[in-house]
Amino acid sequence: MKQVPKKAKAGSPISMYELSRGLSTHIATALKRPLHVHRYSSPCVCIISAELWGCMNSLNSYIPKGHVLVELRKQIDAVLVSSFREIFTVADRCESGLDLSFVIRAWVxxxxxxxxxxxxxxxxxxxxxxxxWFVGFEGHSDSLPDEQLFVQDVQLVSDDPGVIGVVYRYLNDNLQLMDGSTDLLPNLGYLQTLHAQHHGQETADTEADGAEWQHRMSRKSYRYSEGFTDARNVVYLGTGTDIFASSSCLSVDSTSLGFVPGQQGIANVVDILSRK
Known part of the structure; x- marks a missing residue:
């Protein structure tokens, strides 16, 4: 008479032999609760349902409701879809294995x-x-690409005129960045400088026609922000031509350029970087 495999008791492990004898029975058990399998009396694997694994692995449980990045992710996804024709050729040059949208969101x-x-x-x-989650990964078990290739791809998109134009349109006048209550420290001056380098006078004209606003960090030094060691990053470009700095002067090539926060600068950021 064929022996029917016994169901594993709640919380008790089973052996590999028992698993092979009654696979369907044990799978039915695993659909209800995690089932631990031992091999040579030592823990080997744990069988859980796909539904439970999805819940455990999903990054959605790590997303704070109402966080500014949640809304910004929705916005940039819409922008990337609508601007696909402008940037899709960059994907052929990415080598990290990540989708182009992942790399762009990482740069953002x-x-x-x-x-x-x-x-x-x-x-x-x-x-x-x-x-x-913001970059585009779905589970915390998803592996990251090689760091060197990741950095290389981010640098690639940050030097592409099409990507720069898309990200500039997305961030430069984004109302989410004007709210001083968030934990963001956006360096829009850097983005505006890149846009001016690749798109010329268009940046200055656009900024001059728009309403002027200053972010809460515009009068603070970025020197103390994480990762900032380059003095060029201390400046903040508020409207495309205005330069704000926390210090009384900025040294570029041993030349001191005097600035007063909120006052029109004697040189724009593009000029400064071109002399660096």
Whole structure:
């Protein structure tokens, strides 16, 4: 007479032999609760249902309701879809294995938190599940790409005129960034400088026609923001031509340029960077 496998008691492990004898029975048990399997009396694997694994692995449980990155993620996804024709060719040059949209969102994080190197974004992605979700990962078990290739791809998109134009339109006049209650430290001056370098006078004309506003960090030094060691990053470009600095002067090539917060600068950021 064929022996019917006994069902595993709640919380008790089973052996590999028992698993092979009554696989369907034990799978039925695993659909209800996790089932631990031992091999040679030592823990080997744990069988759980796909539904439970999905809940455990999903990054959605790490997303704070109402966090500013949640709304910004929705916005940038819509922008990337509508601007696909402008940027899709960049994907062929990415080597990290990540989708182009992942790389662009990673660069956006670098701008939003004033990090001067993509390697700092990678380091944050190792432990920050909210950042992983923003970039595009779905589960915390998803592996990150090679760091060097990741940094290389972020640098690639940050130097592409099409991507710069898309991100500029998305962030430059974004109302979410004007709210001083968030934890963002956006370096829009860096983005505006890149846009001016690739798109010329268009940036200055657009900024001059728009309403002027200053972010809560515009009069503070970015020197103390994470990752900032380059003195060029201390300046903040508020309207495309206005330069704000926390210090009384900025040294570029041993030349001191005097600035007063909120006052029209004697040179714009593009000029400064071109002399660096």
């Amino acid at each position: 994080l670098q701008i939003l938190y004033s990090l001067n190197h993509a390697g700092l974004v990678y380091t944050r992605l190792i432990h920050d599940m909210l950042w992983r």
